[in-house]
Amino acid sequence: MRIPRIFHPEPLTVNSEVFLDEDAANHVGRVLRMNAGQRLELFDGSNLTFAAEITQADKKRVKVRVLDSQQDDRESPLHLHLGQVMSRGEKMEFTIQKSIELGVNVITPLFSERCGVKLDAERLAKKIQQWQKIAIAACEQCGRNRVPEIREAMTLEAWCSEADEGLKLNLHPRASHSINTLPHPVERIRLLIGPEGGLSTEEIAMTAQHGFTDILLGPRVLRTETTALTAITALQVRFGDLG
Structure with missing residues (x-):
């Protein structure tokens, strides 16, 4: 299964734990039916990508731990x-x-x-x-x-x-x-x-x-x-x- 990419509207840091926002939590928890221990890729608009692991998932809230980050620039020079x-x-x-x-x-x-x-x-x-x-x-x-x-x-x-x-x-x-x-x-x-x-x-x-x-x-x-x-x-x- 391809690791889902999820946008997080607040700045992310490695080793932090965050709750996904309502739309993202609904998509991960209800639509994809993902559970604790599964991986996500997050991005926060900073041109970095963040590997993350779900630590808590139910129908309303999804919590993840940010594991690491890397630069990933896909923007056009124009x-x-x-x-x-x-x-x-x-x-x-x-x-x-x-x-x-x-x-x-x-x-x-x-x-x-x-x-x-x-x-x-x-x-x-x-x-x-x-x-x-x-x-x-x-x-x-x-x-x-x-x-x-x-x-x-x-x-x-x-x-x-x-x-x-x-x-x-x-x-x-x-x-x-x-x-x-x-x-x-x-x-x-x-x-x-x-x-x-x-x-x-x-x-x-x-x-x-x-x-x-x-x-x-x-x-x-x-x-x-x-x-x-x-x-x-x-x-x-x-x-x-x-x-």
């Missing part, structure tokens, strides 16, 4: 900040999960003119919490030991106007630049992915005012969730650690 206009249903969850597997560092959900998602403040806060849990689960699955941040949602213009020293990119079907024509080297990228209906003419003009470069992925029209993952993959191949 820092990617994804600004994703929110999409409906499971599409946003899919985008978050897969973009984290591909190495994105920060994700900011965005509202735009043609955004089809309408949420009040309470429901939006719950969504952010849910998306952060998806981020954690994606890291547990893909082996990353730093958990990307899911930021609070904001308007497209507010996000575009934030100070950022990196390259700013916006996907546009009539752009003159492709990813392969972008100059080397690039260490930081702020990538904007619009809604299912695309950005308005005014929004595209606004992104240009804030220093965004329009780029073209190819001749075919892609869905918003396909666009994000295709662009991230191409950027990681050119500037990051894929390929």
Whole structure:
């Protein structure tokens, strides 16, 4: 049986004993039905992994002893900040999960003119919490030991106007630049992915005012969730650690 990887939200130290948080304890105790004496691999966001042994397990609480630690850096040299206009249903969850597997560092959900998602403040806060849990689960699955941040949602213009020293990119079907024509080297990228209906003419003009470069992925029209993952993959191949 593969040793399960579990995220622990507090800093870990060798030879300490800790209780897993509620979600992790439920997964280990109820779903996996693990018992005292079995091994886990923990990570706390510090880029270390920790070998641990279960010392107590029941339906509500799981206690572990941290045995040792080692450095395990799986982060790309390219820092990617994804600004994703929110999409409906499971599409946003899919985008978050897969973009984290591909190495994105920060994700900011965005509202735009043609955004089809309408949420009040309470429901939006719950969504952010849910998306952060998806981020954690994606890291547990893909082996990353730093958990990307899911930021609070904001308007497209507010996000575009934030100070950022990196390259700013916006996907546009009539752009003159492709990813392969972008100059080397690039260490930081702020990538904007619009809604299912695309950005308005005014929004595209606004992104240009804030220093965004329009780029073209190819001749075919892609869905918003396909666009994000295709662009991230191409950027990681050119500037990051894929390929």
